[in-house]
Amino acid sequence: MNELIKKLTEAYGPSGFEDGMRDLIRPEIEPYVDEISVDAMGNLIAVKKGDGSGLKVMLAAHMDEIGVMVSHVTKEGFLRFTNIGGVYPHTLMGGRVQFANGTIGVVHSDRLTDRGKIHPLNKFFIDVGATSREDCPVGVGDAAGFVRPFIAQGSRLTAKSMDDRIGCVVAIEAMKKLASTPHDVYCVFSVQEEVGTRGAMVSANGISPDVGIALDVTGVGDVPEARPMDVSLGKGAAIKVKDAGMIAHVGLVKVMKQRAEEANIPYQLEVLEGGSTDARSIQISNAGSAAGCISIPCRYVHSPSETVDARDVEASINLLVEILSKPIAL
């Protein structure tokens, strides 16, 4: 599985520019589903048919990652940029980014007059080795993602864009393991989550599911001076109860807990104070659906070194398979 995680996390795919990600994921999921399609915004929708006795269940794992977009090229060939999604200035200094055409850039900022204070985003620039506007290989409107190799150390897995390539991995692995299901499962690899869960919104409008389950990362409270949060790495799949954008369907949360307990899958309950997921869009699309989220606990979200625990990933896959294998009574 680490090979798949490496392949997906190291690939390029900022929000709105997920074509390459879709091409990578498609062959991974295609053998395990009955139908596959791509909608107008670029969501990849893989359908596994049930036996007709169950519900219409939509899963959503987003393919996109945070990134940057060039807003100006200086006459010396440096790039000013704006954010795509939640990019924090303090995670940028000395980092590297990659453009769709393969160009790599180093990120730095204007001179710091006070080293205790970091500049805002508009004082950062990217150096791609150009010396003028004319010889600069990228231009205004070009998007870049971060660059960082995947590493596995014990059970800890670190990469850029674990958010949410690890959710994509959970979806793929669960569909591999899912022998049979009463439900029609619409496994959606969504676009543009990081800029406001835009892809899941339209895919859910098209699918009109009874149940929506997002597969995404969540924050943790187990690092020095963290904001108090009862989720830790290595303690199991997180069953979302609430985040800043959604209150999970109470019946669905109950089903998730019950399946985890029956199958001895470690789990923790998640209340996330900031942020939300595709489940928020699915919940209120069309006439509404019962929505929830299986979260993979993740340290350092929206930094180039997002870190998860392999045991939590396993637990998330197993929990999803248990939920999908059995009737969902809401």
Added chain:
Amino acid sequence: MNELLKNLTEAVGVSGDEKEVRLLIRDLIAKHVDEWHVDTMGNLIALKKGTGASDLCVLVDAHMDEVGLMVVDYDSNGTLKFEGVGGFDNRALLGKPVQVGPKKLAGVIGARPIHLLKASQRNSVVKMDAMRIDIGAKDKDAAKSKVKVGDRAAFVTEYEEIGPTAIGKAFDNRAGCAALVELLQAEPYPFDLYATFTVQEEVGLRGAEVVAYGIKPDAAFILESTPAYDMPTKDDVSPNVALGKGPSIYVMDRGTIQDPRLVSFITKTAVAHNIPFQIRQPGGGGTNTSAIQRTGSGIPAATIAVPGRYAHTPAMMINLDDYANVVKLAETVLRNLTPDTVKRNA
């Protein structure tokens, strides 16, 4: 003199009260389209049937409304309290003439003359709730007899042309409306073209949220006027867009990442037909594109805009060559659009 731009910008259509502009546009397009209707919100929706050469269905949108003011109360001295309809910089309001209500009564946003300002007042911005519209009424009753609470007030700027430059109010977005009118007055396209002249963009894309539901187009193009900030600066920074450098193509703003296939098709078409264009600096701002893109199960969408200086103030400025090139680029894009540009091969 471009009569179309003159008539459209001098007409009044503050968000939620777009009837005058809608009637004007209806009369301009009626004999060039096969069907038209007005929906519940007040959007004008027209269908220009295609030649049958392509089975695509394409939507082109331009919002009709402009930013303005709304009368909310009367003062005892006969002046009118007001709120903004759409976004304003308060500094752009003081001392400006306005036309109030359906009878277009002349008024002015009153300002204390500089002679009577204390030194400290000269350096501070007057807030909107401290401003009043003066219509020359002698007291509250006189004001009440002329103006109703809820009446809109709009800027008064006569359309003028100076060389390649046009000055007027509400180029945001009558420039887009004028371009769309011209597209409809042209020969039929290979496919059915739906034109939507939408209401209430300036207060949150409210007309656009509903306009595409019944149409379900394969692609959508949004015609806009985007603010140009291209005054000289001492730093090496980009103007977001500049006057005279051609149609501005959106890639990303706060509300939308434009469909990359359409963006690339538009820029390639511009290059192939020698039409100048500029990429609008990505970042803030928002247009109807975000509402239309996310209608139903999604619509590939992109935005082409006429750069305009001094948006959301009484007097805007556009370059007429930019305007003509927006019309030319949009028409060329439509005439060359094929299904393989927008349809996904599963």
